Amino acid sequence: MTPSAQEASALFERLVGSAPERVWSAPGRANLIGEHTDYNEGYVLPFAIEHRTYAAVGRRRDGIIRVASTFDPNPVEVAIVELPALFGGDPGEAVQSGDVPEWAAYPLGVAWAALAHVDATHAQIPGVDIALASDVPIGAGLSSSAAIEGATVGALDDLWHLGLTPLDMSQIGRTAENLAVGAPTGIMDQVASIMGETDSATFLDCRTLETQPVDLGFAREGLRVLVIDTKVSHSHSTGGYRDRREACERGAREMGVKALRDLTTGDLDRAKRILDDVTFRRVAHVVTENQRVLDTVDTLRAEGPRAIGGLLVASHVSMRDDFEISVPELDTAVTAALEAGAIGARMTGGGFGGAAIALVEADRVAETKRAVAQAFADAGFAEPHQFTVAPSHGVLRDA
Ligand code: ADP
Ligand code: MG
Numbered sequence: 099m100t101p102s103a104q105e106a107s108a109l110f111e112r113l114v115g116s117a118p119e120r121v122w123s124a125p126g127r128a129n130l131i132g133e134h135t136d137y138n139e140g141y142v143l144p145f146a147i148e149h150r151t152y153a154a155v156g157r158r159r160d161g162i163i164r165v166a167s168t169f170d171p172n173p174v175e176v177a178i179v180e181l182p183a184l185f186g187g188d189p190g191e192a193v194q195s196g197d198v199p200e201w202a203a204y205p206l207g208v209a210w211a212a213l214a215h216v217d218a219t220h221a222q223i224p225g226v227d228i229a230l231a232s233d234v235p236i237g238a239g240l241s242s243s244a245a246i247e248g249a250t251v252g253a254l255d256d257l258w259h260l261g262l263t264p265l266d267m268s269q270i271g272r273t274a275e276n277l278a279v280g281a282p283t284g285i286m287d288q289v290a291s292i293m294g295e296t297d298s299a300t301f302l303d304c305r306t307l308e309t310q311p312v313d314l315g316f317a318r319e320g321l322r323v324l325v326i327d328t329k330v331s332h333s334h335s336t337g338g339y340r341d342r343r344e345a346c347e348r349g350a351r352e353m354g355v356k357a358l359r360d361l362t363t364g365d366l367d368r369a370k371r372i373l374d375d376v377t378f379r380r381v382a383h384v385v386t387e388n389q390r391v392l393d394t395v396d397t398l399r400a401e402g403p404r405a406i407g408g409l410l411v412a413s414h415v416s417m418r419d420d421f422e423i424s425v426p427e428l429d430t431a432v433t434a435a436l437e438a439g440a441i442g443a444r445m446t447g448g449g450f451g452g453a454a455i456a457l458v459e460a461d462r463v464a465e466t467k468r469a470v471a472q473a474f475a476d477a478g479f480a481e482p483h484q485f486t487v488a489p490s491h492g493v494l495r496d497a
Pocket of ligand 1: 151201202239243246
């Protein structure tokens with residue numbers, strides 16, 4: 099058992115007075131390539147990481163759901179029959195409830211969305227205690243939110259015998275995050291967290307929701323993914339994110355397609371003639387990024403991971419110059435990592451801050467970290483938080 103799994107079990111024992119019936123866990127994720135393509139119905143290629151959130155769980159005799167986290171000394175409890183009222187009735191018209199602290203809306207929202215998904219009569223569902231502990235860094239762009247959702251939905255599927263498929267679980271996590279928490283995210287994070295496989299990425303078609311595991315071979319080939327968290331907050335990004343979404347919708351409308359997914363690089367000449375310069379560059383990023391995801395999958399299969407560096411760098415350049423969502427700290431991280439010999443590097447996540455990733459030879463990780471830290475110091479930036487992540491397995495039962 100990992101320290102976080104033990105912490106979850108210990109918290110459960112303090113709360114309930116006996117050992118948990120089960121421990122379930124789900125990982126955070128990093129996105130290898132495919133940025134701002136999800137809401138354009140395109141392609142993404144994320145992978146689960148070894149950092150995980152653990153849910154130690156056990157049934158209760160009453161109809162109460164009680165959640166506790168190492169984050170907060172105070173557990174939160176709600177009657178299961180009250181969940182629909184708490185989150186506003188049917189999924190689809192819900193709004194976030196101010197009645198529970200925000201962190202508790204993740205696991206309680208998952209319980210609510212899971213029961214709605216299977217159309218359960220809430221009165222017949224046994225109560226449950228859930229104790230959470232995590233080693234996924236929070237707010238670093240590694241989706242601690244999908245990890246808490248994944249661990250909770252895996253545990254509830256087991257205790258409540260819901261018979262959920264991996265895609266059901268992903269959709270439930272997304273519904274909880276969108277409607278119970280109120281964060282307008284796509285389904286990529288949940289799919290990556292739930293369906294991850296060791297040393298693989300998950301290719302996701304965001305229109306059809308078809309998924310395919312793609313062998314990465316990083317561990318086999320002695321490669322590491324270095325995460326460079328700039329610690330630049332992306333909390334001010336809401337306006338920028340909305341603006342980019344609007345530009346994409348405008349581009350699709352003016353090009354006469356349902357979504358930018360329906361354009362290929364062959365359409366870009368026409369796009370340049372029709373669209374204003376800014377809209378064209380936003381569209382160009384999404385269209386070329388979709389192609390880069392497909393090319394990355396093909397390249398991994400045909401040539402292996404050392405051949406994808408150019409695609410990662412091209413993705414960064416496209417986000418920096420065309421989509422304009424990078425910041426100097428992210429550019430510095432990418433440039434310094436490449437100068438130190440990284441195979442490829444790019445900013446990852448929504449942009450305006452957050453983290454970059456670099457694909458690095460295992461024996462060059464320490465040197466790359468030093469070079470990045472030095473470049474940040476030279477530029478007068480705060481020291482970044484750097485650590486490696488390995489492509490890892492999705493949701494599972496630990497005990
Ligand atoms: P990210 O997913 O990038 O880490 P989010 O803002 O989407 O950032 O999600 C982070 C939020 O998820 C936290 O602020 C907290 O509310 C909730 N959360 C994540 N992990 C835990 C945990 N182990 N216990 C309680 N809440 C958690
Ligand atoms: Mg999140």
